[in-house]
Amino acid sequence: MGKNNIRKQWDNATEPWVDFVRSHKDYFRDEMNNPTTFELLGDIRKKRVLDLGCGEGYNSRLMAQQGANVTGVDFSKKMISCAHQQEKKEKRGIDYHVLDATNLLTLKDSIFDIVTCFMALQDIENHKGTIRETYRVLKKHGRFVFSIPHPCFEVRIRGGKIIGGWRYGKANRNKQIRTALYYTVDRYFDTRRDIVPWNMKRLIKQFKTTAFHRTLTDYADALYDAGFMISRLKESKPTKRGCARYPKLKLCLRIPHSIIIEAVKP
Numbered sequence: 466m467g468k469n470n471i472r473k474q475w476d477n478a479t480e481p482w483v484d485f486v487r488s489h490k491d492y493f494r495d496e497m498n499n500p501t502t503f504e505l506l507g508d509i510r511k512k513r514v515l516d517l518g519c520g521e522g523y524n525s526r527l528m529a530q531q532g533a534n535v536t537g538v539d540f541s542k543k544m545i546s547c548a549h550q551q552e553k554k555e556k557r558g559i560d561y562h563v564l565d566a567t568n569l570l571t572l573k574d575s576i577f578d579i580v581t582c583f584m585a586l587q588d589i590e591n592h593k594g595t596i597r598e599t600y601r602v603l604k605k606h607g608r609f610v611f612s613i614p615h616p617c618f619e620v621r622i623r624g625g626k627i628i629g630g631w632r633y634g635k636a637n638r639n640k641q642i643r644t645a646l647y648y649t650v651d652r653y654f655d656t657r658r659d660i661v662p663w664n665m666k667r668l669i670k671q672f673k674t675t676a677f678h679r680t681l682t683d684y685a686d687a688l689y690d691a692g693f694m695i696s697r698l699k700e701s702k703p704t705k706r707g708c709a710r711y712p713k714l715k716l717c718l719r720i721p722h723s724i725i726i727e728a729v730k731p
C-alpha cells in the first residue's frame with residue numbers, strides 16, 4: 466500500500482476520528498498520554514511549535530491555549546480542513562498546512578523551538594525522512610518530543626492471528642470482568658507495516674489505518690543519524706481519575722501503553 470492509500474485511509478477516518486477525540490472518547494489520550502507528554506513539554510509559552518501529523522488539531526489547540534505559537538501539519542486534507550474550521554470558530558492563531566511530514570517544503574530551516582508529534586510517527590511510513598526534516602526545521606538546541614505506542618508491547622496481527630497482548634483468566638461471576646493474568650510479547654524484531662482495525666464500540670464508525678512497527682533501536686538510530694541527542698524518555702501512566710473512570714486504563718499501570726521521547730538538536 467502506497468502513501469496515497471494511507472492518506473486516503475486517514476481522510477476516510479476523519480469523521481469518526483473527530484468525534485472520538487472531541488467527545489473525549491479517547492481516554493487513553495485525556496487520562497494518560499497527554500498528561501505525561503505535556504509534563505515533559507513543560508512551559509511552552511511563547512515557544513514556536515510545529516505539531517507534525519496534527520490530525521484535526523486537538524493537541525495543537527491545547528498547546529496554543531498554553532501560550533505556544535503553533536503551526537500544525539498533516540498530509541490528510543480532510544483532517545486539516547476540520548482543524549481550520551475549528552480555528553475559525555475559536556481563534557488561537559494556529560497556522561495549519563497540508564504537508565507530508567517527510568517533506569516540509571514550505572517551512573524554512575531552523576525556525577521552531579519545539580517539534581511535537583503526538584502518536585503519529587508510528588503511522589508515518591518514512592520515519593527517517595520525517596526525523597531528518599524535523600532536525601532541519603528546528604533551531605539549534607530545539608527539542609523534538611514525540612509519543613508512540615510502546616514498541617515493546619504493541620499487539621500485532623499476522624495472518625489474521627493476534628500476536629501478543631493480555632492473557633485473561635475466567636470471568637468474575639458477579640462482575641463479568643475477566644482477570645488479566647499476564648502479558649505476552651512476541652515478534653518484537655519483526656518490523657513491518659500493520660493494518661490497524663479501529664473497532665472500538667465507542668466509535669461512531671469503524672475504520673482501518675496503516676501503522677509501522679519499528680523497534681526502539683530503529684527510532685534511536687534514525688535520531689542519531691539525523692544528528693539528534695536523546696535527552697529524556699517517559700513511559701506514560703494513567704491518572705488516578707482515569708483509572709477510577711476507565712478500568713481498562715488500570716492495566717497500563719502494569720504494562721506501559723506508550724513511550725514519549727525527547728531529542729535535542731545540539
Ligand SMILES: C[S@@+](CC[C@H](N)C(=O)[O-])C[C@H]1O[C@@H](n2cnc3c(N)ncnc32)[C@H](O)[C@@H]1O
Pocket residue numbers: 475486517518519520521522523524538539540541544564565566567582583584585588589590
Ligand atoms: C493517530 S493520528 C494522530 C493525530 C494527532 N497527532 C492527535 O494526536 O490527535 C495520526 C495522524 O498522522 C497523520 N499522518 C500519517 N502519515 C503522515 C505523513 N506522512 N505526513 C503527515 N501526516 C501524516 C494522519 O493523517 C493522522 O492525522
